[in-house]
Amino acid sequence: MGDTRFFQPGLIRCITKVLMVIQILMCLTSAYGLRLRNLSDLFSAYGLSVDRIEKIANFLHIDIDLDVVLIECDTIYEFHQMTGKPYHIGAIYVDGVILTQPFSILRQKGVFQSTIEHELLHHLINRNFSMPNWLEEGLILYLTGTKIEDLKGPHKDALSRFMREVSYEDIPNYVARYRNSNCSNHDTGFQLSSETRSGP
Numbered sequence: 762m763g764d765t766r767f768f769q770p771g772l773i774r775c776i777t778k779v780l781m782v783i784q785i786l787m788c789l790t791s792a793y794g795l796r797l798r799n800l801s802d803l804f805s806a807y808g809l810s811v812d813r814i815e816k817i818a819n820f821l822h823i824d825i826d827l828d829v830v831l832i833e834c835d836t837i838y839e840f841h842q843m844t845g846k847p848y849h850i851g852a853i854y855v856d857g858v859i860l861t862q863p864f865s866i867l868r869q870k871g872v873f874q875s876t877i878e879h880e881l882l883h884h885l886i887n888r889n890f891s892m893p894n895w896l897e898e899g900l901i902l903y904l905t906g907t908k909i910e911d912l913k914g915p916h917k918d919a920l921s922r923f924m925r926e927v928s929y930e931d932i933p934n935y936v937a938r939y940r941n942s943n944c945s946n947h948d949t950g951f952q953l954s955s956e957t958r959s960g961p
């Protein structure tokens with residue numbers, strides 16, 4: 762009892778939140794039978810190359826932070842149920858978590874490497890910049906050499922706009938204005954709230 766006085770209320774709230782998120786993740790994992798994978802294991806197990814990611818990270822002057830949770834769905838149906846995304850979307854990225862269709866399906870389609878790269882770049886860019894969605898998407902599609910004729914909907918729009926508004930040489934300067942002042946590579950979603958701030 763006496764020990765709790767050493768904890769600030771903000772810290773206790775933060776720990777409670779983190780525990781809740783872990784519980785939710787564990788529930789999701791057991792309910793859907795998902796397998797959580799470590800990204801470095803993934804690269805070695807599947808022969809994925811980090812070369813392009815490294816080149817892009819150097820070009821954007823950002824560190825490669827592989828601190829991301831990768832969740833592979835067991836079936837395409839499960840992926841669709843969890844994300845609400847159409848079947849032509851291979852993966853999504855949300856707040857440090859990449860959720861993918863079954864790897865075997867992505868490999869059959871020949872998009873495994875490109876899909877993981879794409880989502881990983883969302884992770885790296887999110888950690889280092891706060892840029893508009895169209896710019897983030899367009900930048901990733903452009904730097905990974907995606908052809909505009911292979912795209913649909915918002916992805917196609919984002920790449921078209923990017924190519925209209927940004928030239929290759931301008932990219933580092935163009936994106937620099939969106940760089941986070943605090944590039945600590947930590948998830949900003951669970952920072953301690955100060956005691957003077959109330960609410961979630």
Ligand SMILES: [Zn+2]
Pocket residue numbers: 879883898901
């Ligand atoms: Zn994307």
